[in-house]
Amino acid sequence: MTTPTAAGVRDRHILRVHFHLPYDDPTRYEEFIGLLTTLTPLVQPLPPLAAELDVTGSLRLFDRDVEALGRLLQIRVKALYGIDTSVGAAPNRMLATMAADATPLGGLTLVPHTVDAIARFLRPRPVAALPRIGPATARTLTRHGLHQIGALADTPLLTLQRLLGTATGRLLHDRAHGIDPRPVEPGENAKSTSITREFPHDTLDPAAHYAALLGLAEDLGLRLRTSGQVTKTLTLTVRYADRTTTNRSRTLNEATQHSRALAADAHALLTVLGLQRARVRAFTLRAEGLSQAADASAQLSFEPADEHALALESVADRIRARYGAAAVQPATLATPHVRSRSATRQENRT
Incomplete structure (x- = not known):
């Protein structure tokens, strides 16, 4: 071939x-x-x-x-x-x-x-392993029997374009054949950032799931505030005991860098997935569509509780900057069931 x-x-x-x-x-x-x-x-x-x-x-x-x-x-x-x-x-x-x-x-x-x-290298891997394949696209491909990159590569270009649209079909056809002409661009700002938390063992406990996600939101918010960025889209990836994954994305009402708002939206994504009986190995929370906080518009809030939460967050950030990221954390994260091994990484999306 x-x-x-x-x-x-x-x-x-x-x-x-x-x-x-x-x-x-x-x-x-x-x-x-x-x-x-x-x-x-x-x-x-x-x-x-x-x-x-x-x-x-x-x-x-x-x-x-x-x-x-x-x-x-x-x-x-x-x-x-x-x-x-x-x-x-x-x-x-x-x-x-x-x-x-x-x-x-x-x-x-x-x-x-x-x-x-x-x-x-490519053909045995699942189609979701290719960059730019989100959950909706992956569902469309698997519904038509395209589970692995090899099957995607063997599909005629015109067929993919009928399934996915002209631009997306062409892009995934090229990616399935290992084609990516993007140059390395020194100094280019990344457009997304993600944090992964792996449990020490496959976990069924919904409380542990929630606490781990809260920790991811705290870490992600701190990273965004430190870099002066905001996000408009959150994506939650769940990796299960059998190494399969599920992705869900959510467009936020407004771009944010605040952990409280990120945690609320992340919890909403988790609720939609309904993982009551799922053995979870890892969560990944990704912030996409990053932009500079100075350029973002924000809706005014007249709720004293919101102002109080933001003030506490600012104080906590100053403490973390001096004593380390673990110096201040929500009480839920101090319980034993969230002592999991975590790894972080950031991806560039273009």
């Missing part, structure tokens, strides 16, 4: 790196980015804990192939900061991101620059 390739797909070498820190540290992250620029000037920061590098021009300079350069990156970060990384190496940004997401702590996943290797 012959699959199409984007022009120059064999000529690009992209690294996606995830930094594994126990908590967000903007100062440390800036140091990481500075280190990455010693390998290539083409570094796209994806704060708080990821970045992408185009190392195409660096291979000859360092006299290494892309895998060896990725290992060098990992060794330098580990030696200087004691931090483990996960790295994906591939011909384009989409493949590198998917490779990094599938890589365990301290590992490196290489997608070779051949049509067959790209097909072997």
Whole structure:
């Protein structure tokens, strides 16, 4: 089987790196980015804990192939900061991101620059693993028997365009064949950010589900306020014991960065899912459509309780800035059933 390739797909070498820190540290992250620029000037920061590098021009300079350069990156970060990384190496940004997401702590996943290797990497994966496939699109595809990326790649373009529309059909047809011409753009602001919380064991308890989601909303709100951003859309992803996932999205009434509002909308998403008997392994809460808080409009509130909550949030942020993110938290999060291992990452969406 012959699959199409984007022009120059064999000529690009992209690294996606995830930094594994126990908590967000903007100062440390800036140091990481500075280190990455010693390998290539083409570094796209994806704060708080990821970045992408185009190392195409660096291979000859360092006299290494892309895998060896990725290992060098990992060794330098580990030696200087004691931090483990996960790295994906591939011909384009989409493949590198998917490779990094599938890589365990301290590992490196290489997608070779051949049509067959790209097909072997993509075809067995579920269609929901492709970027830009939301829950509605995934439902449409699976309803028509397209459960894996391989089946999506084998579907004629015109059929996909009839199912999904001209632009989306073309985009997913290209992505299913491993085509992604987007360049690495140094300094570009990310358009989404997400936080994942994994339970130490598969969890049925609705109270634990709620508490974990509250913790995600608290962390996500703090991150948005620290970066001076607001979000207009929340997406909740639930990963179950059998490794399947469910996604639900919600457009907010107004763009916000406040944890209380994020928690309310996240809880509404959880309620819609109805997980009374679901064994949950992890939650991911993603803020999308990010914009600068200074440019966002806000509806005036005349409720004293709202003003009081915002004032408390501001005080809590100042305490966290001085003593750490865990210095202030809701009482619910101090109970034993929410002591779960959490990991954070941010994705760039274009």
